Amino acid sequence: MKLVDVYRGNRVESSHFGHIAVVDSEGKLLYSVGNPKRATYARSSVKPLQAIPVVETGAADHYELSEQDLSLCCASHSGEAQHTDRVLAILGRAGIEDSSLKCGTHIPHAHDTYKNLIAAGKELTPLYNNCSGKHTGMLITAKHNHETLEDYYLLSHPVQQRILKTLSEVTDFPIEKIEMGVDGCGVPVHALPLERLAYGFARMARPDSLGEDRAKVANRITTAMMKYPEMVGGTGRFCTDFMKTAKGRLFGKAGAEGVYLIGDRETGLGIAIKIEDGNGRAVYPAVIETLRQLGFLEEEQINSLMHHYLPVLKNARQENIGELVPSFTLQTC
Amino acid sequence: MKLVDVYRGNRVESSHFGHIAVVDSEGKLLYSVGNPKRATYARSSVKPLQAIPVVETGAADHYELSEQDLSLCCASHSGEAQHTDRVLAILGRAGIEDSSLKCGTHIPHAHDTYKNLIAAGKELTPLYNNCSGKHTGMLITAKHNHETLEDYYLLSHPVQQRILKTLSEVTDFPIEKIEMGVDGCGVPVHALPLERLAYGFARMARPDSLGEDRAKVANRITTAMMKYPEMVGGTGRFCTDFMKTAKGRLFGKAGAEGVYLIGDRETGLGIAIKIEDGNGRAVYPAVIETLRQLGFLEEEQINSLMHHYLPVLKNARQENIGELVPSFTLQTC
Numbered sequence: 240m241k242l243v244d245v246y247r248g249n250r251v252e253s254s255h256f257g258h259i260a261v262v263d264s265e266g267k268l269l270y271s272v273g274n275p276k277r278a279t280y281a282r283s284s285v286k287p288l289q290a291i292p293v294v295e296t297g298a299a300d301h302y303e304l305s306e307q308d309l310s311l312c313c314a315s316h317s318g319e320a321q322h323t324d325r326v327l328a329i330l331g332r333a334g335i336e337d338s339s340l341k342c343g344t345h346i347p348h349a350h351d352t353y354k355n356l357i358a359a360g361k362e363l364t365p366l367y368n369n370c371s372g373k374h375t376g377m378l379i380t381a382k383h384n385h386e387t388l389e390d391y392y393l394l395s396h397p398v399q400q401r402i403l404k405t406l407s408e409v410t411d412f413p414i415e416k417i418e419m420g421v422d423g424c425g426v427p428v429h430a431l432p433l434e435r436l437a438y439g440f441a442r443m444a445r446p447d448s449l450g451e452d453r454a455k456v457a458n459r460i461t462t463a464m465m466k467y468p469e470m471v472g473g474t475g476r477f478c479t480d481f482m483k484t485a486k487g488r489l490f491g492k493a494g495a496e497g498v499y500l501i502g503d504r505e506t507g508l509g510i511a512i513k514i515e516d517g518n519g520r521a522v523y524p525a526v527i528e529t530l531r532q533l534g535f536l537e538e539e540q541i542n543s544l545m546h547h548y549l550p551v552l553k554n555a556r557q558e559n560i561g562e563l564v565p566s567f568t569l570q571t572c
Numbered sequence: 573m574k575l576v577d578v579y580r581g582n583r584v585e586s587s588h589f590g591h592i593a594v595v596d597s598e599g600k601l602l603y604s605v606g607n608p609k610r611a612t613y614a615r616s617s618v619k620p621l622q623a624i625p626v627v628e629t630g631a632a633d634h635y636e637l638s639e640q641d642l643s644l645c646c647a648s649h650s651g652e653a654q655h656t657d658r659v660l661a662i663l664g665r666a667g668i669e670d671s672s673l674k675c676g677t678h679i680p681h682a683h684d685t686y687k688n689l690i691a692a693g694k695e696l697t698p699l700y701n702n703c704s705g706k707h708t709g710m711l712i713t714a715k716h717n718h719e720t721l722e723d724y725y726l727l728s729h730p731v732q733q734r735i736l737k738t739l740s741e742v743t744d745f746p747i748e749k750i751e752m753g754v755d756g757c758g759v760p761v762h763a764l765p766l767e768r769l770a771y772g773f774a775r776m777a778r779p780d781s782l783g784e785d786r787a788k789v790a791n792r793i794t795t796a797m798m799k800y801p802e803m804v805g806g807t808g809r810f811c812t813d814f815m816k817t818a819k820g821r822l823f824g825k826a827g828a829e830g831v832y833l834i835g836d837r838e839t840g841l842g843i844a845i846k847i848e849d850g851n852g853r854a855v856y857p858a859v860i861e862t863l864r865q866l867g868f869l870e871e872e873q874i875n876s877l878m879h880h881y882l883p884v885l886k887n888a889r890q891e892n893i894g895e896l897v898p899s900f901t902l903q904t905c
Contacts, residue, residue, distance in 0.1 A: 245829075245850060248753030250763060252613050253829050253850030256589065280585050343888025357690045368888055420581030421893040430583060496578075496586050516849035517578060517586030555676025555701055560754040 240273040240567060242514065243521040247552070247561040255521035257497065257514040259529060259569065262437035264445040264507035266411065270533075270569040276432040279513045280420060282494030285429065286313040286373050287460050288409050288439055292401040293376040294456045298383035302333045309463040310470035312376035315493060317473025318347025318367040325470070326371045333379045340365035341392045342374045342424035349473060370424035372470070377426070394419065394427045403429070409449065410439040423495055433511045436500055441509030444490070444502030461490045461502065477523045477547050484540045489530070497522045503535055520563065523547040528565035573606040573900060575847065576854040580885070580894040588854035590830065590847040592862060592902065595770035597778040597840035599744065603866075603902040609765040612846045613753060617827030618762065619646040619706050620793050621742050621772055625734040626709040627789045631716035635666045642796040643803035645709035648826060650806025651680025651700040658803070659704045666712045673698035674725045675707045675757035682806060703757035705803070710759070727752065727760045736762070742782065743772040756828055766844045769833055774842030777823070777835030794823045794835065810856045810880050817873045822863070830855045836868055853896065856880040861898035 242257040258273035268275055290312045293299050299309060308329055316322040330337055344363040346353050356363060365371060374391075377398045381391045391398045406429055407414040418430040443461055446454035464471050468482035471492065481491055491501040497514025499522045510529055514521045527548040530536045541548060552561040575590040591606035601608055623645045626632050632642060641662055649655040663670055677696040679686050689696060698704060707724075710731045714724045724731045739762055740747040751763040776794055779787035797804050801815035804825065814824055824834040830847025832855045843862055847854045860881040863869045874881060885894040 247613055247761070248751070250611065250613075250751050250753070252753070252763075253848060255849050278583065280580055280583075341889065343890065345888045354690050357687050358693070360691070365888075418581070418583050420583070420585070421887060421891060423887045423893075425887055425889040425891065428580065430585075515586060516588050516851055516854075518849055518851055521849075554754060554756045554758055555678045555698075556674065556758040557676065558754060558758065560756075 242272065242525045242565060242567045244564050244566050245552070245561065246564060252561065255514050255516060255518060257512060257521065257525060258433055259525070259567075260434040260437040260511045261529070261533065261569065262434050262441050262509050264441040264448065264509070266438045266441075268434050268572045269508070271572055272567050272569060273515075275434045275572075277513060278418060278430045279433050279436065279498060279511070280428045280430045280494075280496065281436050281500070282422060282428055282496060282498050283315045283370065283373075284492045284494030284498045284500040285406060285436070285439065286315070286492055287443060287464060287490070288406055289373060289402050290376055290460050291405045291409070291453070291456055292398070293380050294459060295453070296380050296384055296401070298380040301383050302329065302379050304329065306463040307467045307470055309460060310467040311372035313460065313464050313492065314372040314471045315369040315478070316372055316470065317349040317476060318352045318369065319349045319473050320352070321469065322372065322473065323366050326366060326375050329375050329379065333382050335378050335382060335388065337364070337366050339378055339388050340368070340371055340374050342368040342370045344368060345423075348476070368424060374424065374426075392426045399427050403427070406439070409442055410435040433513055437509040437511035439509065440500045440502035440511070441507055444504045444509060445507030461504070464490050480544060480547060481526070484543050485536065489535065491526065493519065493522065495519070499523075499526050501526065501530070506535075508533075520550070524549065524563050524565045525567070528567070529569065532569050575605065575858045575898060575900045577897050577899050578885070578894065579897060585894065588847050588849060588851055590845065590854065590858060591766055592858070592900075593767040593770040593844045594862070594866065594902065595767050595774050595842050595844075597774040597781065597842070599771045599774075601767050601905045602841070604905055605900050605902060606848075608767045608905075610846060611751060611763045612766050612769065612831060612844070613761045613763045613827075613829065614769050614833070615755060615761055615827030615829060615831050616648045616703065616706075617825045617831045617833040618739060618769070618772065619648070619825055620776060620797060620823070621739055622706060622735050623709055623793050624738045624742070624786070624789055625731070626713050627792060628786070629713050629717055629734070631713040634716050635662065635712050637662065639796040640800045640803055642793060643800040644705035646793065646797055646825065647705040647804045648702040648811075649705055649803065650682040650809060651685045651702065652682045652806050653685070654802065655705065655806065656699050659699060659708050662708050662712065666715050668711050668715060668721065670697070670699050672711055672721050673701070673704055673707050675701040675703045677701060678756075681809070701757060707757065707759075725759045732760050736760070739764075739772070742775055743768040766846055770842040770844035772842065773833045773835035773844070774840055777837045777842060778840030794837070797823050813877060813880060814859070817876050818869065822868065824859065826852065826855065828852070832856075832859050834859065834863070839868075841866075853883070857882065857896050857898045858900070861900070862902065865902050
């Protein structure tokens with residue numbers, strides 16, 4: 240189903256198709272667009288679930304993770320100093336060198352960070368990888384459990400096995416049905432039906448059914464994300480701006496290839512979105528349009544997110560030459 | 573219609589839909605996928621047609637454009653020294669400052685160019701814009717015709733009016749039906765049915781019906797592109813590698829938002845491809861698969877283009893984690 244049109248001038252230049260699932264905290268599919276059962280690699284969108292073992296193993300308390308630190312463990316961050324300094328501080332408290340990060344290198348979203356590195360004649364390191372917070376969570380968990388550090392990214396490692404088990408439990412989807420691949424940062428990725436991912440976030444939002452202990456962990460993680468959203472993304476990033484705007488009610492996390500997961504503390508609903516072609520530019524308009532149709536965002540909140548909702552396309556001369564416009568209607572299931 | 577699947581591990585993570593039109597030099601639609609009449613902004617794919625007035629006005633000869641220079645007028649180049657030095661040389665012969673280029677700035681594809689600029693404390697200029705060759709063609713045409721230089725990028729300027737008329741004539745599509753927008757580099761872009769764009773390239777490949785004079789111009793342009801394909805793109809770029817491989821037979825040009833046009837001198841066929849979601853990563857596999865199905869590329873040629881045909885996806889650790897695979901069959905019309 241078509242989700243978002245890309246206009247250039249008065250006509251549509253390109254269109255993005257996709258799928259949406261809206262699920263309650265009992266797992267019931269309430270609304271959908273396209274195929275809500277589409278098996279979808281969650282990518283970074285499930286980082287909040289991947290952070291559960293960091294807390295449950297005791298690593299978070301042992302290494303004195305603040306709420307900012309925990310939020311950073313759920314991040315696809317921009318590589319700003321506020322992120323990289325904090326990664327170094329956490330690793331430092333655990334006595335782990337940043338050379339232990341096995342997430343690889345890419346040009347960070349914070350372009351000034353990159354320019355400053357080049358101007359100083361320095362090289363990119365995994366510290367600047369947007370996943371270095373998540374990898375730090377994995378490393379300190381391994382260290383706390385006296386597990387090997389050098390192969391923490393492999394599926395066979397207890398760190399990844401705990402994550403897989405946790406994902407299966409929270410989404411109530413059998414481990415053997417979770418299909419696996421390798422993520423951009425080298426760790427396993429998990430493909431589940433979109434509605435199971437939505438259910439996972441619904442339970443993170445209203446975690447009673449997870450049991451008392453895990454419910455506390457879930458609340459601790461999502462509270463940290465909503466309280467310190469600048470850690471989850473960075474200056475001007477969607478996850479950050481969105482959680483600032485929806486403060487205390489909605490939490491959300493983007494994943495590569497056009498994935499987004501949202502949890503709503505007020506209704507206990509979870510939402511999962513996948514852009515079929517994987518283009519992230521279409522996912523933020525689709526997120527806000529979904530929340531608008533559900534009535535989860537006030538007009539004023541939508542206005543403050545307008546540059547993410549109906550993003551203007553600019554050319555190399557910085558002229559406005561088009562915009563993205565959502566074009567779907569949620570169907571009641 | 574689905575054109576290309578993106579695999580991560582053993583399963584499809586994302587899919588790209590799109591449209592293909594294969595047209596002969598008499599304008600007959602021979603094969604198609606999806607909607608061959610889809611109105612499509614041609615973007616940079618019609619640069620070879622936009623170069624026609626550079627030659628027809630006499631500007632190319634007056635300013636002694638070599639075949640390399642003419643090829644560069646059809647380019648979306650990488651911003652390598654071989655491109656920017658040549659742009660400066662052409663402008664220099666015409667007595668035009670490079671500050672007259674109104675294409676705006678963007679980070680060039682040749683990342684070393686960008687890193688060297690930053691390391692030297694310099695700023696990006698329009699010279700490094702991938703369209704600076706096309707804009708140079710526009711500027712020298714205006715200069716040769718004693719037209720104003722400062723507004724050459726506006727639709728009302730004779731330079732853009734000549735281009736619009738030429739496009740209409742070569743594609744045999746009425747000017748008043750061509751929808752217009754503004755391109756990434758600030759000049760007008762033209763939306764035409766995909767099969768009309770394919771027809772335009774079919775006539776560039778077998779230009780008899782364009783009349784003797786224009787046929788010579790068309791041959792001169794496509795010969796320049798095929799003889800010096802490194803000017804059209806740059807080191808490792810698809811247009812460059814493709815025309816090197818198909819030397820002397822096929823010419824092709826990419827456009828932003830997933831557009832590609834090809835002309836075949838041997839059969840006189842033209843091919844137009846549009847990825848519906850605008851993602852350029854899917855267009856090169858679709859191009860080679862189309863040519864494979866048509867029998868226009870030998871197995872050996874396909875093998876030499878394998879990294880464009882079935883591109884391997886790598887993660888930030890430089891591990892192979894997936895690949896793009898075409899999934900369509902041309903339908904006889």
